[in-house]
Every structure is written in structure tokens, then in C-alpha cells.
Amino acid sequence: MLLLSLLLVVLDGAIANVALPSIAASLGAHPADTVWVVSGYQLAVLVALLPCGALGEIYGPRRVFLLGVTLFTLASAACAAAGSLPLLVAARFVQGLGAGAIMALVAMNLRFAVPQQMLGTILGFNAMTIAISAAAGPGVAGAILSVASWHWLFLINIPLGALILACGGFLARREGVRRRLKSLVLLANTVMFILFFAGVEWIATAPLQGSVLVAAAGLCLYLVLRLERGDPAPIVPTDLLADAGFRIAAIASVACFAGQMLAYVALPFYLQHSLGMTPARAGLYMMPWPIATIIMAPIAGRLADKVKTAWLCATGAGLLALGLLIAGLAPSDPHAIAFLVGTVLAGAGFGLFQTPNNRVLLLSAPKPRSGAAGAMQGTARLMGQTMGAISMSLIFALAPLAVAPNVAMVLAGVSAAVAAFVSLSRAGFETVR
Structure with missing residues (x-):
């Protein structure tokens, strides 16, 4: 089940590239603008990873993981129903937040579910799953698009997500550790990745502006580290x-x-x-x-x-x-x-x-x-x-x-x-x- 969830999120990051021309034609969007269907997902994953890791420790890895699967599945339905590019990009961003929770907590759930002497072998299958998903993404997308519209790239996530949720009861239940997350830290973490992502997108075409944004992201990182100084479990x-x-x-x-x-x-x-x-x-x-x-x-x-x-x-x-x-x-x-x-x-x-x-x-x-x-x-x-x-x-x-x-x-x-x-x-x- 955990490996299936990982396959789902990695595959979903790989299949959208192939569909961009179809999405542009279907929604009447400029091809250059459709890149945000991919970039928005990647940005959301980056934003979500560290906070979701912390939330998994506080509320338990099973609970936050399953919330991530739920969010990913619902957002997949929203992607399929989107009638305009802005709505699709917004749904993909939410989908990326769910994917970030899944990616952050697969390893934690594995560690509590698998004996330590078997962990190396299981992580090998984990790496194999990622490799298979990344390699199969373009082929799977091409096969689906040859017989159906781009909407089905997201609709297929719904039964798979439902299957993972149905099997969620088999995950080990573990209580979290009580501590507080500082809202200013979460805000600075989010702004940091947004600035960094925007900066690297611009750095080849507008080096000065891109460098300024990357430097601003560095300042946000410094702020996060200052705010969490002395915290026994920082984000x-x-x-x-x-x-x-x-x-x-x-x-x-x-x-x-x-x-x-x-x-x-x-x-x-x-x-x-x-x-x-x-x-x-x-x-x-x-x-x-x-x-x-x-x-x-x-x-x-x-x-x-x-x-x-x-x-x-x-x-x-x-x-x-x-x-x-x-x-x-x-x-x-x-x-x-x-x-x-x-x-x-x-x-x-x-x-x-x-x-x-x-x-x-x-x-x-x-x-x-x-x-x-x-x-x-x-x-x-x-x-x-x-x-x-x-x-x-x-x-x-x-x-x-x-x-x-x-x-x-x-x-x-x-x-x-x-x-x-x-x-x-x-x-x-x-x-x-």
C-alpha cells in the first residue's frame, strides 16, 4: 500500500508533461502557460515536505499520511473537472500538497511497520518503485492519451487513492509527540520555497531578478533557523x-x-x-x-x-x-x-x-x-x-x-x-x- 502511494505521486509528477499540448488545446491556453501545471505541483511538494514531516511526528504518521492521500485523491478529481487553466493549476497545487504529505511520511510509516533487519531490502523496493514510476510515466501518459482525453490522467488516481485509503487500517497506529508548530515558521518556510522556485525559474532568462529572489529565499531560511533556535525538533x-x-x-x-x-x-x-x-x-x-x-x-x-x-x-x-x-x-x-x-x-x-x-x-x-x-x-x-x-x-x-x-x-x-x-x-x- 505504501509503495502504491509512492508510485501514484511519482507517476503523477511524470505524466503531466506529455499532456501539456493536449491541455493547452483543450483549455484554449498558451502552451508556455501550461508549464505551471507541472511547476505548480513541484512547488507544492517542496512547500509541503518539511511541515508534513513535522505534522506526522505530532499527530502520528498514519493519520497525516492518510489525510495526504485523501487530499491528493480529491484534488485529482478537481483536476479532471477543471474547466480553465487557472483552476487546473490551483487543483494541481493542492494535489502537490497531498503528494508532499505522502512522500514525507512513507518512510516513517515503513520504519514502524518493518523490522530493522528488513529495512534495507524494503528501501530497495522503495527505490525500485520510484525508478519504475519515473520511467513509466511518459509511456503511461501516451497510452492513456491515445484512447482518452487528458482528464483521465487524473481520473485514474481516484480508484487507486480509494484503494489506499481502504487499506489504511493496516498501518501501525502510533501516537504523536506533543509540541507546537510556530505559524511564523510555517509562513517563512512557505515563502522561502516560493521565492527559491521563482528565482530558479527566472535565473537563466533574468539573472538579476532571479538572483535577488534566491537571495531573499536565503534570508527566509535564516529567519526559520533563528525562530527555531533551541527547538528540540525543528522543521x-x-x-x-x-x-x-x-x-x-x-x-x-x-x-x-x-x-x-x-x-x-x-x-x-x-x-x-x-x-x-x-x-x-x-x-x-x-x-x-x-x-x-x-x-x-x-x-x-x-x-x-x-x-x-x-x-x-x-x-x-x-x-x-x-x-x-x-x-x-x-x-x-x-x-x-x-x-x-x-x-x-x-x-x-x-x-x-x-x-x-x-x-x-x-x-x-x-x-x-x-x-x-x-x-x-x-x-x-x-x-x-x-x-x-x-x-x-x-x-x-x-x-x-x-x-x-x-x-x-x-x-x-x-x-x-x-x-x-x-x-x-x-x-x-x-x-x-
């Missing part, structure tokens, strides 16, 4: 970040996901513009990465129960870096053999990194702080992906299209190498958990 989990293992895993996650997003955006341009492939063939050539991740993720989960995660994460990020550098630097050939070898290595390395790194983020936190740990895990992933998207925008703005994808893949490889070195720094003090 921004400085108590968890004080632990070297947790801090290193979070930094490595940001670096690794920045590299992943850079590569994911660059690969279609490389295949279609540099190698001259059709979109259909390019799609086939991109499949080895998620397939390799799907195969490696559960293997990594089992290994994480027996081997130091620092070595696994460093090896995985190193393979990711090597694969990206091979794909980006190898001379092109008609069958793109070097590219395929590189992406298979990258996908396997990504799967080997992600599962043990998530395990560290979860197990480094005390059980009562599992909500904050799960929220930080999601925040690190989304922040890394956002930084990757920013970097790709800047590369496209500064480099010719003929070389921009190669530059991006090399930079992605460097980012993955940083994740490997950061992970390796944890080896000296880590013990197998």
Missing part, C-alpha cells in the same frame, strides 16, 4: 543535520540528484540533435538507465544490510559518474554503443547509490524524528533536481546546442563524482547498521 532538521552521517548523506543526495536531472534533461537533446535519432528511437535508447536502476535497487537494499553504506554509496555514485563521462565524452558511432554502455553503468550506479543512502538518512534519525528524516530525504532529492534543472538552463543559455548536451553530461558526471567523494568521507566512522 528544518538541524538536530539531524548535526549528525555527520545524516549530513553527509543529505549533501551526497543533493549532488547525485543534481547530476541525475542534468543527464535526464540532456540525454534527449544529445540523442536527437547530436546523434540524429527520431524521438521514438531516442526513447528506446533512454530505457537502459531506468532498467538498470530497477535491477540494481533491490540488490543494493540487500547489500546495505551487510556492507558499509559508505562504500556502497561511493561505488554507486562513482559508477554513475563514470557512465555519464563515457556517454558524454566517447566519440559518437552509428549504433551509440558507448552511449549505451555509459547509461547502463549510470543506471546501475544510481540504483546502488540511492537505496543505501536513503537507508542512512532514515536510520540516522531516532524513530520519533522519522518524519523529519523522510521529509529531508524528499527535500534533498527535489533540491538536487532543481539545481540540475538550473544548471541545464544556464548551459543552454551559454553554450551552442551542438555541444550543450555533452557539456551537461560531463558536468553531471562531475556532480556524481562529488557525491562519491562525499559518501566516502563517511567510511571512517560508520558501522554496519
